[in-house]
Amino acid sequence: MNHLPNTMRAMLLEASRFLHLAEVPVPRPGPGQVLIKLRACGVCHTDLHIVDGELPNPKLPLILGHQIVGEVVACGPGAERFQTGERVGVPWLGGTDGTCSACQRGQENLCDHPTFTGYTVDGGFAEYTVADERFCFPLPPAYEDIEAAPLLCAGLIGYRTYRMAGDHVERLGIYGFGAAAHLIAQVAKYEGKRIYAFTRPGDRAAQEFALQHGADWAGDSTTKPPETLDAALIFAPVGALVVEALKAVRKGGTVVCGGIHMSDIPAFSYSLLWEERVIRSVANLTRRDGEEFLALAPRVPVKAQIQVFPLEEAGYALDVMRSGKLNGAAVLQIAST
Numbered sequence: 001m002n003h004l005p006n007t008m009r010a011m012l013l014e015a016s017r018f019l020h021l022a023e024v025p026v027p028r029p030g031p032g033q034v035l036i037k038l039r040a041c042g043v044c045h046t047d048l049h050i051v052d053g054e055l056p057n058p059k060l061p062l063i064l065g066h067q068i069v070g071e072v073v074a075c076g077p078g079a080e081r082f083q084t085g086e087r088v089g090v091p092w093l094g095g096t097d098g099t100c101s102a103c104q105r106g107q108e109n110l111c112d113h114p115t116f117t118g119y120t121v122d123g124g125f126a127e128y129t130v131a132d133e134r135f136c137f138p139l140p141p142a143y144e145d146i147e148a149a150p151l152l153c154a155g156l157i158g159y160r161t162y163r164m165a166g167d168h169v170e171r172l173g174i175y176g177f178g179a180a181a182h183l184i185a186q187v188a189k190y191e192g193k194r195i196y197a198f199t200r201p202g203d204r205a206a207q208e209f210a211l212q213h214g215a216d217w218a219g220d221s222t223t224k225p226p227e228t229l230d231a232a233l234i235f236a237p238v239g240a241l242v243v244e245a246l247k248a249v250r251k252g253g254t255v256v257c258g259g260i261h262m263s264d265i266p267a268f269s270y271s272l273l274w275e276e277r278v279i280r281s282v283a284n285l286t287r288r289d290g291e292e293f294l295a296l297a298p299r300v301p302v303k304a305q306i307q308v309f310p311l312e313e314a315g316y317a318l319d320v321m322r323s324g325k326l327n328g329a330a331v332l333q334i335a336s337t
């Protein structure tokens with residue numbers, strides 16, 4: 001590892017909840033870990049929730065970022081899965097204990113002692129990072145680095161959310177048409193669904209964006225769709241949408257909440273839930289979700305609309321996302337100095 005620099009540029013989140021560019025030591029890979037030289041890292045709503053203090057107890061100071069695309073440049077003791085020079089992706093689930101009851105049930109996304117990339121350990125808003133090789137993914141070669149990054153969270157979590165809508169879904173509602181929605185709408189379209197996109201009331205730009213990315217109908221979140229929905233996915237962190245979605249789904253239909261954080265759900269009449277409607281959430285991802293989605297994505301083919309920012313503009317990228325003015329996915333393109 002002699003050829004590696006000792007320090008690197010990273011965007012650090014300090015307790016002040018303010019991202020700043022810093023020169024920090026290049027991490028060294030521990031047992032079972034690979035050292036990755038970053039090429040791109042997606043920016044996610046979860047990053048925004050961490051910066052805004054809506055998720056408890058992040059590691060501080062912290063390097064955010066859990067949609068990592070880079071090249072393996074060194075392997076720690078016992079790490080044999082990847083060769084140096086191979087391109088890998090690192091998602092939000094960075095590790096599990098492998099022993100708790102959830103892991104043993106095959107629900108590693110619900111592990112009692114998980115590691116989350118860019119939250120409980122450092123992530124990818126930097127020139128280098130380390131990751132447990134067992135939780136990295138080989139990436140489909142059809143995708144450029146910046147195109148592959150959003151697949152690793154917006155795509156993966158979107159995919160898990162979509163699958164949780166269940167079978168027998170022909171008419172699918174999607175509330176909040178951002179990064180995850182525009183990727184998963186392409187999969188749903190490929191699988192023959194009709195898609196109804198709901199945006200902030202009056203947000204014509206977002207409705208137009210949804211129509212360009214596979215939606216058959218787009219409208220305000222407060223309006224009823226022209227047909228009853230079989231299921232609805234909620235990607236916007238707004239609890240009131242759960243009630244709106246319940247009003248729109250048929251008997252036995254499912255409303256799936258795809259985000260990690262949501263405002264309170266207002267009280268609603270039991271009659272909206274009656275007739276076996278279901279509300280459920282989706283937490284994290286399993287490696288199997290990742291393998292399935294990354295195999296499916298190039299067949300669709302899923303194509304992300306991306307807005308590219310340099311590493312040092314990560315804070316600006318988060319501001320654009322917070323303003324709701326981002327169409328598609330934000331990606332940091334990371335060129336080493």
Ligand SMILES: [Zn+2]
Pocket residue numbers: 044045046047066092153154
């Ligand atoms: Zn994410």
Ligand SMILES: [Zn+2]
Pocket residue numbers: 096097098099100101102103104108110111112113
């Ligand atoms: Zn576990």
